[in-house]
Amino acid sequence: MNYHVLKLFYYVAITGSVTKASERLHISQPAISAQIRKFERENHILLFEIKGKRMVLTPLGKRLIEPLEKFFAMGDQVQQIIEDYHKFPEGNLRIAGNYLATSILIPRWASLFKQSFPEVNIQITTTNSHGVMGKLNNFEADVAIYSDMEFPSHNTGVFEHRELYRDEYIFVVSSHHPIANQQVSFEEVMSEAFIMREEGSAARERLVRLCEERSVQQPTIGLQFNGVNEVIQAVIAGYGISYVSALLAKPYLDQGTLAKIAVEKNVVSKHSIWMGYRKKELQESYMQSFITLVMKQLSIK
Numbered sequence: 001m002n003y004h005v006l007k008l009f010y011y012v013a014i015t016g017s018v019t020k021a022s023e024r025l026h027i028s029q030p031a032i033s034a035q036i037r038k039f040e041r042e043n044h045i046l047l048f049e050i051k052g053k054r055m056v057l058t059p060l061g062k063r064l065i066e067p068l069e070k071f072f073a074m075g076d077q078v079q080q081i082i083e084d085y086h087k088f089p090e091g092n093l094r095i096a097g098n099y100l101a102t103s104i105l106i107p108r109w110a111s112l113f114k115q116s117f118p119e120v121n122i123q124i125t126t127t128n129s130h131g132v133m134g135k136l137n138n139f140e141a142d143v144a145i146y147s148d149m150e151f152p153s154h155n156t157g158v159f160e161h162r163e164l165y166r167d168e169y170i171f172v173v174s175s176h177h178p179i180a181n182q183q184v185s186f187e188e189v190m191s192e193a194f195i196m197r198e199e200g201s202a203a204r205e206r207l208v209r210l211c212e213e214r215s216v217q218q219p220t221i222g223l224q225f226n227g228v229n230e231v232i233q234a235v236i237a238g239y240g241i242s243y244v245s246a247l248l249a250k251p252y253l254d255q256g257t258l259a260k261i262a263v264e265k266n267v268v269s270k271h272s273i274w275m276g277y278r279k280k281e282l283q284e285s286y287m288q289s290f291i292t293l294v295m296k297q298l299s300i301k
Helices: 003-015 018-025 029-043 059-087 099-116 129-137 186-190 202-213 228-236 246-255 285-300
Strands: 048-051 054-057 092-097 121-126 143-147 159-174 194-197 221-225 242-245 258-260 269-278
Touching (some): 054 059, 099 143, 099 228, 129 143, 202 269
Antiparallel strands (some): 159 269
């Protein structure tokens, strides 16, 4: 069996295009396409169909995804274990979190874990929720903490996802802003300048969805930052509105440096904070210990 071409097929399938697979694998697009076509001819099968401008998996192609995912996951895990052994003989725990998670949740959990497992090296990466999911799916993270996103269906055989918190997004301004603590219409809020995270952040996607649901033009993004703390500091300074997690905004609301805007028609967008990780049989024991610690901490609150 040609495992190399199966890997090419797998990455085309999960990324949705030869172009994206080529970028990830650093193999030319023509080479990928030619090898997959050759494999199909040799085995008298068809893995993809062309519908319009899209490549669509055939029923056989869909059946291959889950077993291939498990196969390559095991291979990647073996390779990672070997690499980690040389770098960190006692273990390496890679945690990826969105900005909310690494600002509020992960520091405490990592500190408590380190007290029980001082020999385990902990690496924490911060990115938006799309980036966090990407690191988990690409086996660049062992544990992912992120705001709720759609789970890729092809990962159900390898990963588990567990809800940690339920939260909501709220509109906030500086406590000195003219509409601080006021009740205004959704349209009026959208007419103001906004300070937001980059595209791909969960809060920005939710804001866009709210506008689409209400057929209201999206607001002007006056300032954009790649970190949520930067967003909040800019709002506190007095320019514009932002749409942020209530959990993240609470300390600033309590201090009086931020104020909430009450939007008419009860515009509320709930969201959840999730933890994703490989299934137990694909984890090192200390990874499961970290997950158990997180769940225990949540049960205490």
